[in-house]
Amino acid sequence: MRVWVIMLALGIGTFFIRFSLIGLLGKVRIPQRVERAFRFIPASMLSALVISQLTSYASSAPSPLTNSYYLAAFVACGVAWKTRNTLLTVFAGMVVLWLLRAIGM
Amino acid sequence: MRGVQAFLPLLVGVVPFGLITGIAVSQTGISPNDGIIMSLLVYSGAALLVALQLIQLGTPILITILSALMVNLRFLMYSASLAPHFQKLSSRWKILLAYLLSDQAYAVSISYLEDPSNQKTGHWYFLGAAIAMWLTWQGSLFLGMVVGVNVPPGWSLDFTVPLTFLALAVPTVKDKSTLFSALVASLAALLMNGLPFKIGVVIAAIIGIGIGAMVDEWRSS
Numbered sequence: 001m002r003v004w005v006i007m008l009a010l011g012i013g014t015f016f017i018r019f020s021l022i023g024l025l026g027k028v029r030i031p032q033r034v035e036r037a038f039r040f041i042p043a044s045m046l047s048a049l050v051i052s053q054l055t056s057y058a059s060s061a062p063s064p065l066t067n068s069y070y071l072a073a074f075v076a077c078g079v080a081w082k083t084r085n086t087l088l089t090v091f092a093g094m095v096v097l098w099l100l101r102a103i104g105m
Numbered sequence: 106m107r108g109v110q111a112f113l114p115l116l117v118g119v120v121p122f123g124l125i126t127g128i129a130v131s132q133t134g135i136s137p138n139d140g141i142i143m144s145l146l147v148y149s150g151a152a153l154l155v156a157l158q159l160i161q162l163g164t165p166i167l168i169t170i171l172s173a174l175m176v177n178l179r180f181l182m183y184s185a186s187l188a189p190h191f192q193k194l195s196s197r198w199k200i201l202l203a204y205l206l207s208d209q210a211y212a213v214s215i216s217y218l219e220d221p222s223n224q225k226t227g228h229w230y231f232l233g234a235a236i237a238m239w240l241t242w243q244g245s246l247f248l249g250m251v252v253g254v255n256v257p258p259g260w261s262l263d264f265t266v267p268l269t270f271l272a273l274a275v276p277t278v279k280d281k282s283t284l285f286s287a288l289v290a291s292l293a294a295l296l297m298n299g300l301p302f303k304i305g306v307v308i309a310a311i312i313g314i315g316i317g318a319m320v321d322e323w324r325s326s
Contacts, residue, residue, distance in 0.1 A: 003160055006169055010156055011146030013174045019203035021184040022191050030185050037318040041178050043283040044290035044313030046274035048306045049155065049172075051294040053267035069264060076268050080275035087121035089272035090265055097264060 068100035108233025111213040112241075119209060119238065120245045125269055126150040127249015128256075132263040133157040137250035144246055148204065148239070151176045151273060158266060164304075172307050183211045190218040190227055198228060205235035207242070282324070286317025 021030075030038075050073075057069035065071075076093030083089070130140050135157060147153050152173040159169040183206055191199055214231040217223055223230065256262050278284045290313025297305030 002166065006156055006160060006166055007143045007146050009166075009170050010152060010173050011148075013170065014147055014149055014152060014177050014180070015204055017174065017177050018180045018184055018206040019200065020181060021188040022199050022203050022206075023196075024188065030181070033318075033322075035182070036321055037314055038178065038182055039321075040283060040286040040314040040317035041175065041310070042277040043274065043287040044317065045172075045175050045306075045310040046151075046270055046277060047287040048290040048294035048309040048313065049158075050267055050270045050274050051291045051309075052298060052306045053158070053270060055295070055298050057264070057267075072264070073267065073271060076271055077275060080272050084276045086118070086269070086272040087125060089275070090125050090268040093268040093271070094262075094265065097261060101261075 068097055071100060072097035106233055108214060108217075108230035108235075109237045110233075111217070111230070112209065112234040112237040115209050115213065115238070116241060119241050123150070123242050123245025124249035124252070125265060125272075126154060127246040127251075128253035128262060129154055129249075129266045129269045130157060130246070131250045131253025132266055133161050135250070137247060137254060140250045141243065141247050144243060147173075148207070148242075149177050150242070150246065151270075154266065154269065168304055168307060175307070175310065179208075180206060183208075186215065187211070187218070187231075190231075194228055202228065202231060202235065205232070205239055207235065207238050209238045210235035282317055282321045285320055286313045289313045289316045 054070065054073055057067065072093045075096045076089050079085075079092040080089040127137075127140070130153065131137065133154075135143070143153055143157075144150075147156075155176055156169055156173040159172060164172075184203070187202075187206070191202060194202070210231060213234045214227075217230050218227045253262060274287065278287050290309045293309035293312045294305055297309055299305075300308075
């Protein structure tokens with residue numbers, strides 16, 4: 001139930017973000033300052049999310065350097081930087097994770 | 106139809122991304138049927154994933170909604186940029202095109218829309234690209250969810266969730282300022298990780314955005 005309340009609110013909210021300025025007949029302009037701040041939303045929000053998600057994998061190893069999840073994420077980060085390809089990034093991360101598991105990490 | 110055609114090259118990127126997101130969604134314990142209804146409602150993979158993740162962690166409703174909507178704030182920019190081109194359309198058209206607005210639909214149509222000679226056909230072009238994207242997305246997402254629920258837990262497919270976000274986050278770093286804001290947000294998220302209900306994520310993001318904008322302003326002045 002809770003989940004659906006959230007989804008409904010999210011659906012309505014997302015629609016109105018998309019509709020906002022199209023609906024306002026293009027009369028309203030976003031101030032330049034706000035527009036510039038907008039540029040930083042994806043990078044900040046997504047990085048904060050990644051870090052917070054990765055910390056939930058912390059307990060599986062005594063040291064961060066021997067945590068197979070962290071090593072896999074590190075490699076995936078490099079792949080993402082080089083290729084900017086989602087599929088390749090996720091694939092590389094998973095393969096590294098499975099390989100580290102196979103050698104007993 | 107030309108809009109559909111313009112979208113076709115993007116299939117190569119959208120299908121795998123839809124599949125991966127679908128797999129990630131299935132790892133949050135959502136059935137493919139519920140998942141597709143959610144996706145029809147929200148029509149944003151990143152927002153859907155953020156919300157499902159936070160729900161799983163027991164985050165309060167308001168913070169969950171706020172975090173997920175923040176991921177979608179970029180649509181405000183697209184909406185602003187498209188508004189003058191859709192100005193003369195009926196409300197029905199506007200509602201339809203707004204619902205279908207996606208990164209991909211925007212990317213393939215904006216240069217067509219900005220050409221004054223396409224004034225009369227622009228919205229059809231956008232509609233074609235947007236519907237093609239919508240169908241591709243929902244289809245590949247559903248397929249991903251079906252695959253995801255049928256994979257044994259030993260494969261640790263749950264790890265595709267942070268990896269997907271990582272794959273989304275890295276390309277958003279486009280220059281020194283965005284890199285700086287991403288690093289600040291990451292560090293802040295790490296420091297505030299102990300705060301309850303993952304509220305640290307939202308605060309960290311706001312800090313990152315604020316510092317990024319400040320550095321940007323300072324460098325350009």
